[in-house]
Each structure stands twice: as C-alpha cells, then as structure tokens.
Amino acid sequence: xxxxxxxxxxxxxxxxxxxxxxxxxxxxxxxxxxxxxxxxxxxxxxxxxxxxxxxxxxxxxxxxxxxxxxxxxxxxxxxxxxxxxxxxxxxxxxxxxxxxxxxxxxxxxxxxxxxxxxxxxxxxxxxxxxxxxxxxxxxxxxxxxxxxxxxxxxxxxxxxxxxxxxxxxxxxxxxxxxxxxxxxxxxxxxxxxxxxxxxxxxxx
Numbered sequence: 001x002x003x004x005x006x007x008x009x010x011x012x013x014x015x016x017x018x019x020x021x022x023x024x025x026x027x028x029x030x031x032x033x034x035x036x037x038x039x040x041x042x043x044x045x046x047x048x049x050x051x052x053x054x055x056x057x058x059x060x061x062x063x064x065x066x067x068x069x070x071x072x073x074x075x076x077x078x079x080x081x082x083x084x085x086x087x088x089x090x091x092x093x094x095x096x097x098x099x100x101x102x103x104x105x106x107x108x109x110x111x112x113x114x115x116x117x118x119x120x121x122x123x124x125x126x127x128x129x130x131x132x133x134x135x136x137x138x139x140x141x142x143x144x145x146x147x148x149x150x151x152x153x154x155x156x157x158x159x160x161x162x163x164x165x166x167x168x169x170x171x172x173x174x175x176x177x178x179x180x181x182x183x184x185x186x187x188x189x190x191x192x193x194x195x196x197x198x199x200x201x202x203x204x
Contacts, residue, residue, distance in 0.1 A: 063176065063188075065138035065146070071188045072148040072172050075100045077127045079109075080154075086120040099183045101190045102175065108192060122159065127152040130167060144176040147194040167200035 079097050082089035090113055094106060101109075113120070131137070131151040139147045149171050156164040173191040181187065 065135060065140070066133060067186070068146045068174050068188060069133055069138050069148055071100075071186050072174050072190065073129065073150055075190060076150060076170065076172060077152075081126050083124055086123045086125050086156075087117050090120065090125075099179070100186075100188075102192070105190055105192045123163075124157045126155055128155065145191075146174045148172045148174055151200060169198045169200050171195045171197075 075097060079093050079101075080090075081093070091110075094101070094109060098106060129151070130153055137149045141147065149169060151167065151169050154164065154166045154168045155162065171194040173194050174188050175191045176187055177189055179187055179189075
C-alpha cells in the first residue's frame with residue numbers, strides 16, 4: 001500500500017511540474033503577443049514615390065522628396081487662393097493654415113500682406129503649376145530640412161477682369177517637426193523662402 005501511495009505521489013509531482021512548464025510557456029507566449037500588438041498599434045510613416053511602374057523599395061520612416069514637394073505645393077496653393085477679396089481672404093486662409101507654417105514665416109507673410117493691403121483689395125488670386133515633378137525640384141541641405149522649387153502661373157483678377165498672369169518661381173523651405181499628427185499628418189511645415197520669389201521670363 002505504501003508503494004502504491006508513493007507511485008501516486010510521483011505521478012502528481014510530475015503532473016504539477018508539467019502544469020508549471022505549461023503555465024510558463026503560455027506566459028511567455030502571452031508576453032510575445034502583447035509586444036506584437038503594442039508594436040502593431042503604432043503609426044508607421046510610408047512615403048510612396050510618384051511612379052511605381054517598375055516597383056520600388058519602400059522603407060518605413062523615410063520621407064520621399066516627392067512627398068515634400070506635394071506638401072509644399074498643396075499648402076502654398078491653398079494659402080494663395082482667394083475668390084472674392086484677397087485683402088480679407090488671405091489672412092483667413094493663413095489663419096487656417098497655422099499648423100502647416102512656422103510662426104516666423106507667418107509673421108513674414110503678415111508683414112508683406114500689410115504693406116500691400118490696398119493693392120490686394122477686391123482682387124482674386126489662384127496659382128497654376130507649370131512644371132511637372134522631377135527630383136531636381138527638391139534639395140535637402142540637412143536631415144530635417146528641404147528646399148522646394150515651385151514654378152507657377154500667378155493669376156489675379158479685379159472685377160472679373162484678368163489683370164495679372166505672371167510665371168513665378170517660389171523656392172520654399174520645408175522643415176520636419178514633431179507635431180500632433182491629428183492636425184498635421186505630414187509633420188512638415190513651410191518655413192520661409194530659401195531665396196526671394198523670382199519672375200520667370202523663360203519657362204523652358
């Protein structure tokens with residue numbers, strides 16, 4: 001009888017050890033799963049080049065120059081569009097774009113607009129791109145700053161009459177800042193002119 005109880009005791013001990021190893025393995029598996037889920041919930045930046053006909057090597061966390069060019073062109077055109085009266089609409093548009101331009105650049109634009117308030121009164125304005133994207137239009141002087149060249153037709157009207165259609169080159173500075181992605185999904189901001197705007201005499 002004693003041998004029988006000893007045998008049962010050995011079986012129970014072995015079973016307990018097996019259960020302990022099982023619990024340990026499940027705990028490790030649960031920890032690995034939790035780490036994986038935590039990583040999957042994070043946002044990863046994916047910047048796609050404009051032409052993918054032949055495929056491309058895509059890396060997360062890398063900003064493609066085309067993305068910077070697209071951002072600068074989109075925000076700059078929005079900021080310079082007014083449909084009834086530029087003297088009133090340009091300040092309103094700039095106010096809506098404050099999350100996409102640095103405070104220093106906003107102050108420069110405000111000073112320029114204040115000096116030309118009489119000229120802008122009653123005018124409408126819009127921009128038309130006159131050059132397609134190519135890699136030469138974006139340069140990167142350092143890791144978190146770019147210079148973007150935008151060639152546009154600047155069109156202005158007064159009382160429905162076109163009074164200006166000028167080809168202009170804007171060379172804008174774009175900087176990368178850690179901002180709330182809910183309000184600025186690019187994480188990029190316009191930071192002024194790398195060189196003053198230039199009138200283009202020859203578009204070629």
